[in-house]
Amino acid sequence: DDGSNAAPSPEQPTCAVCLEQLDPPSRGADGERAAMPCCDRDGATMAFCVGCVDIICSQGPGGVGRCPKCRALVRRSNDGARGVFVGAELQGTCRMCLQSRTIVDVERNVCDACELGARHALRYECRACAATQRIPHPMWRYQPSAATFGNVTWACQRCGDYTNWRVHPDDADGVPLGDAPESWDVRERWLEDVRRTRNEGRGRREEDAGGFVDGAHGYGGWNVRMRRANGGAKFRF
Ligand SMILES: [Zn+2]
Numbered sequence: 001d002d003g004s005n006a007a008p009s010p011e012q013p014t015c016a017v018c019l020e021q022l023d024p025p026s027r028g029a030d031g032e033r034a035a036m037p038c039c040d041r042d043g044a045t046m047a048f049c050v051g052c053v054d055i056i057c058s059q060g061p062g063g064v065g066r067c068p069k070c071r072a073l074v075r076r077s078n079d080g081a082r083g084v085f086v087g088a089e090l091q092g093t094c095r096m097c098l099q100s101r102t103i104v105d106v107e108r109n110v111c112d113a114c115e116l117g118a119r120h121a122l123r124y125e126c127r128a129c130a131a132t133q134r135i136p137h138p139m140w141r142y143q144p145s146a147a148t149f150g151n152v153t154w155a156c157q158r159c160g161d162y163t164n165w166r167v168h169p170d171d172a173d174g175v176p177l178g179d180a181p182e183s184w185d186v187r188e189r190w191l192e193d194v195r196r197t198r199n200e201g202r203g204r205r206e207e208d209a210g211g212f213v214d215g216a217h218g219y220g221g222w223n224v225r226m227r228r229a230n231g232g233a234k235f236r237f
């Protein structure tokens, strides 16, 4: 390979997550540029590869992940086009929290917050009484930082009242980095995690050297049933 020391050309930008040079557009393979619904306007300077956005979506509730740049909720296109991501725009009233939110489990009509909260039912500390309580809702979303109490209340069993909460220090590592608020300043750690997963996958695929068939991932749908079969979401309300 005589081009090994060539700098990435402007025509072939690098993925902002895994930092690898993107493959030329072809069939929407993992190394190609992901078509994003948000940060993919003409002349956009930031690009992501399909493989990285796939990892981000597969780690999110119901196959919905956040754009690494603008934090928009995105998922794989349902129409089978590989490498195309669309906004997770399905709004509805969640049957768990009765709020109007982004629905990620279309069969059960459950929103992203409830699905995420069920998967990461962390322990939180009550500001009023300092009791620890497990809460099946992503209360970290309302905390300006990991150490600060949030500005949204939840019923404390000991206080018998709605109080403010912060994630228990022992459970702080359980907050999914991709969902932590911008003010937590953990985006780089999140992207490092995705990059590591991406590079591990790349290594395996190169060993296979066989490539993969379109659709063999089982993506393209909401895939909720498959996730549950994998021991993903468990709802206990
Ligand atoms: Zn990438």
Ligand SMILES: [Zn+2]
Pocket (backbone or CB within 6 Å): 036, 038, 039, 067, 068, 069, 070, 071, 072
């Ligand atoms: Zn975006």
Ligand SMILES: [Zn+2]
Pocket (backbone or CB within 6 Å): 094, 095, 096, 097, 098, 099, 101, 110, 111, 112, 113, 114, 115
């Ligand atoms: Zn909900």
Ligand SMILES: [Zn+2]
Pocket (backbone or CB within 6 Å): 126, 127, 128, 129, 130, 131, 156, 157, 158, 159, 160, 163
């Ligand atoms: Zn309390």
